[in-house]
Amino acid sequence: MYAVAEVLDESCVAHKGCRLCIMYCPEANTIMFDPEKKVAVVNEYSCKGCELCVVVCNAAKHQAIKMASR
């Protein structure tokens, strides 16, 4: 089992200009901004499952990212 981050599209506030998870993800090109859906998307193949994005998202009270097992 391997833990990766998953963005809940309905809670994500990237359309308002939030880039917290994108900024603080330690992996490059892993959390990207989807210009069509206006949400953050996770590239699961390069996610190492460190949960930093969950921490920053919850600290801003968005609760839009959760960890999922693959």
Added chain:
Amino acid sequence: MDKEKIKINPEFYDIMPVEYQELVENATYGKEDRGWKDVGSSKELIEEHSLCAGCPESIAFRHILASLPNPEETVMVGSTGCTSLVFPHIALHNIHSLFGNQNAVASGLKRALAYRFPDKIKDVVVLAGDGATVDIGLDMTLQSWFRQEKFATICFDNELYANTGGQESGLMQKGFVGKMAPAGKQFEKVDMPGLAKTSGCHYVAMLTSSKPNRVEKVIRNAVLIAREIGPTYVQIYTPCILEIGKQMMEGLQEMRDSEGPGQRFEYQEFITDEAKAYMEAKHPKKKRKKKRVEEKKVD
């Protein structure tokens, strides 16, 4: 290097790795106003690396590579340590030589580049850990500042030798017990920004990588001042979460805690009058539209 030079021959386009194709199409080479805001919407100059999950050093790496003002004409000089695990994965020219001699290599490199390309602007950026900058390479670091060599030195300060299991380093805080330093540190953390000021650096900053816009500003200043005026020094706190006994998601909070008022990584910036006049004349601050920044909520 130029974006033209990394372009793929159309005949071989389909057999090139996807990451390389993305780099050619969507990387921020040659963009004057590049910064951390490009992160997430364009290809970064760093690819998958082998640092630990949640390592704050890789956050700092991303922010630095996103804010270099002229990446296609920049050569980075690294040294042994965790940073040398990332250098093979970045889309910039880089040199790795012996442990501790990064500033000596950069001195020669900067002179050679100025001789070989007199009509081009070439930046040299040294990026090394605290062991290479302050312990083993202190001689080379200080001598390059005494000689007023024109390049920027960035030190990733994780307060110990993280890559080899936690030995004591000059930048370790007093009293800290590392995994391979059981007696605890006996003397104070070396005041490297102070040494940099007295050794002739024109721009000195100490910060953590918890605020991308601050990292962007500092790196931009350091590289631009080093281009014309003289040596610059930036010290960034990138805690080793393994060695200080934190969980992988606690690195960011650790950085925030240690940059509070009165803490050892409180933000400090020093700029000489000469460098200040140069920055105001040549690179005035850009007026950006203020967007709503969500970051404030977290603080």
